[in-house]
Amino acid sequence: MSITRTAEELKQWATQMGIALSKTQIEQFMSYLALLVQVVQQVNITGIHDEEEIITRHFLDSLSCVMAVNLIPGMRVLDVGSGAGFPGVPLKIYSPEIRLTVVDASQKHLNFLYKLRSKLNCEFEILDGRAEEYGQFKEHREAYDLVVSRAVAKMNILAEYCLPLVKINGYFLAMKGQAGEIEARDAEPVIQMLGGEIEDVSAVVLPDGGIPSGSSKRVLIRVVKTKQTPAEYPRRTGVPEKKPLTDNCRVKSQVSDKISIVGRSGILA
Numbered sequence: 001m002s003i004t005r006t007a008e009e010l011k012q013w014a015t016q017m018g019i020a021l022s023k024t025q026i027e028q029f030m031s032y033l034a035l036l037v038q039v040v041q042q043v044n045i046t047g048i049h050d051e052e053e054i055i056t057r058h059f060l061d062s063l064s065c066v067m068a069v070n071l072i073p074g075m076r077v078l079d080v081g082s083g084a085g086f087p088g089v090p091l092k093i094y095s096p097e098i099r100l101t102v103v104d105a106s107q108k109h110l111n112f113l114y115k116l117r118s119k120l121n122c123e124f125e126i127l128d129g130r131a132e133e134y135g136q137f138k139e140h141r142e143a144y145d146l147v148v149s150r151a152v153a154k155m156n157i158l159a160e161y162c163l164p165l166v167k168i169n170g171y172f173l174a175m176k177g178q179a180g181e182i183e184a185r186d187a188e189p190v191i192q193m194l195g196g197e198i199e200d201v202s203a204v205v206l207p208d209g210g211i212p213s214g215s216s217k218r219v220l221i222r223v224v225k226t227k228q229t230p231a232e233y234p235r236r237t238g239v240p241e242k243k244p245l246t247d248n249c250r251v252k253s254q255v256s257d258k259i260s261i262v263g264r265s266g267i268l269a
Contacts, residue, residue, distance in 0.1 A: 006030065010055050013207040019063050019094070028093045028120055029059055035112075035119050036084060045084045045112050056206055061175070061218060062087030063094055064204045065148060068220040069173055073097035075145040080131045080162055081152035083109050085116055087175065088148065092124055100124035101144075103131060135164035135234040142167045142228065150175040153241065155187035155221065160240040163194040164233055166225040172196060173222055180219025190245045194233055196223040 007026050014021050021029070033054055040049050048054055065087050071077070075098050079088025082102035092100045102124060104110055113126050127134060134140040147162045147170070155174060162172045176183060184201050191198060199222045206216040234240060 006033065006051055006055065009052065010059065013056065013060055014063065016207050017060065017064065017067070019066065021094070025093055028122070029090070031119055032059075032085075032089070032093075032116065035116060039112055039115070043108050043112070045108055056216065058084070058086050059090050060206050061150070062090035064206065064218060064220065065091060065173060065175070066094065067204060068200065068202050068222050069146060069148075069171055071095035071098050072145075074099065076143065077101070078103065078140075078144040078147045078165055080147060080149040080158075080165075082113065083150075084112055087150055089113075089116065089120075089122070089124065091148070092122060093120070096122070101127060103127040103129060103134060105130045130237050131161040131165065132234040132237045132240060135161070140165055142225075145170045146173065147171075148173045148175070151177065154244070155180075155183035156190045156246070157240050157244050159187055159191045159194055159196065159223070160234050160245055163191070163196050163223070163225060164229040166196070168225055168228065170225050171199075171222060172225065173220060176219040176221060178217050178219065180221055184219075184221045191223055193230070193245070195225055195227045195229040197226050198222070199224045 007030055010029055011021055011026055033051060036046070036054060037051065040046060048057055071091060077088065077091065077098045077100050079100065079102040082088050082104045085102065088100050088102045092098060102113060104113070105128070110126065110128055117124060117126065141164055144165050144167060147165050149158055149162055152158055153161065155176070158174055166172050181201055184198055188198055202220045204218040204220055206218065
């Protein structure tokens with residue numbers, strides 16, 4: 001597929017989602033795409049190799065975050081488990097004045113992120129390690145306006161990774177698959193214990209670009225940080241995954257009252 005056609009498809013599909021991309025932004029995404037396609041031939045940093053699928057399931061999926069949160073110039077944004085840069089780097093391309101930090105523990109992903117930062121001439125901080133570690137560091141704990149993560153772990157585990165890093169009145173945005181609503185409901189007591197409140201659950205429909213039916217549907221779970229996270233969380237590395245926090249104090253879930261559906265023209269219902 002030609003670069004011109006790929007660029008046109010990205011612009012068209014982003015427009016269908018209500019997202020306007022400038023010529024410079026399109027060029028940055030094409031550079032991103034070219035580097036990703038080149039690197040995956042030698043190193044498995046993503047299971048998606050097809051260019052159209054990279055556009056829909058990586059770039060547009062990442063950009064769907066702007067349907068759930070406002071990116072404000074100067075705000076501190078942390079991408080937990082960034083992998084090949086998703087969703088953090090596409091958000092930085094879209095809103096270059098945010099202060100982006102990405103964290104990942106995989107050396108192959110870190111190597112790619114360093115290459116990507118140089119290729120795009122795009123300033124963002126790269127942290128080597130796990131979210132559990134940084135959540136107990138003074139300079140990172142409750143320091144971010146927005147913490148975002150995509151498909152890293154189940155919602156109750158992900159909340160322990162992310163909420164300690166969110167400042168009071170800041171947001172944690174979890175990007176989930178079609179079971180996101182169920183995960184949100186099940187994790188709600190844990191989220192509240194960690195200082196958060198589920199504010200909105202949005203079902204997002206991406207332009208499919210010919211990808212398999214159903215794989216274009218996403219769920220965005222927006223959590224607002226209302227109080228400090230208890231000092232004992234996050235627990236040490238590996239513990240949240242091995243011994244996930246559970247519903248110790250049953251509360252009535254209100255997730256079903258907070259669901260909206262977002263599509264090509266914004267909120268549909």
